[in-house]
Amino acid sequence: MQRVLIAIIVGLLLLIGALALAPDSFNMDGDQIAQLVKYGMIAALIGSGVLASQRNLGQAVRSLAIWSLIALALVTVYLYRNDAQDVASRLTAxxxxxxxxxxxxxxxxxxxxxYKASNGHFQAEVSINGKNVPMMVDTGASMIALTYEDAERAGLDMAGLSFTSPVMTANGRAMMAPVTIPSLSIGGIERTNIRAGVAERGRMAESLLGMSFLQTLSAFSFEGDELKLRD
Incomplete structure (x- = not known):
């Protein structure tokens, strides 16, 4: 019985330690507190089982210490799961x-x-109407400029295009057709009904993410090899 009580006390101490490790521990919502209580109870149950199965007190204490560390690690991972996701996202990017x-x-x-690509430009995987379109960020472009092929892949109304606006591209002079993109998103930033243009077939090598999108942001900045877009 004493061993069970010791295990319960250790489990509660682990719970208190986890709360102390969390910077926002006093701002936790009900679900988070419930999760911590659950982990504390699990630690107590495991600890009591370990102690009950050990005949040697020293071995029992060592086993309990190991299980306590495992329980503390699980609680810490839960508390900082959002930070871990941010780190993983940055590494992948x-x-x-x-x-x-x-x-x-x-x-x-x-x-x-x-992050800057090997060609020195900032590339972006942009979702247009739910379709992934690779684009180059270009602050010199007054609007989003889509290649004919990308616009077609994104499901825009190609039959209604009217190529009336002359522009200069890397391949020389071309004509653009004004369009409105119903839905565009990059990362967690989403926009609807955004102004863009579609180039004649074969006249652009890649689509450009221009100022008609960038000017909708509260801020964007270049910092070394990083481009930060703030919603």
Whole structure:
């Protein structure tokens, strides 16, 4: 009986320690507190089982210490699961150019980070009407410019295009057709009914993420090999 009580006390101490480790422990919601209580009870039950199965007190204490550390690790992982997701997202974005890393900054703004590709440009995987379209970020472009092929893949109304606006591209002069993109998102930033243009077939090498999107952001900044887009 004494061993069971010791195990319960240790489990409660683990729970208190986990709360102390959490910076926002006093702002936790009901679900988080319930989870911590559950983990504390599990630790107590495991500890009591370990103690009851051990004849040697020293061995029992060592086993209990091991299980206590495991329980504490589980609680810590739960408490910092969002931070771990942010780190994983940033690592993935750094390894795969164009993959956006999304996080909430200290001011509470939704922020997307893009990393410079090997060609020196910032590439982005943009979702247009639910279809992934690779684009290059271009602050010199007054609007989003889609290649004919990308616009077609995104499901825009190609039959209604009217190529009336002349523009200069890397392949020379081309004509653009004004369109409105119903839905566009990059990372956690979403926009609807955004102005864009579609180039004639074969006249652009890649689509450009221009100012008609960038100017809808509260801020964007270049910091070394990072481009930060703040919603």
């Amino acid at each position: 750094g390894l795969i150019p164009g993959r956006a890393s999304t996080f909430t900054d200290a001011q509470g703004f939704n922020t997307v980070v893009l």
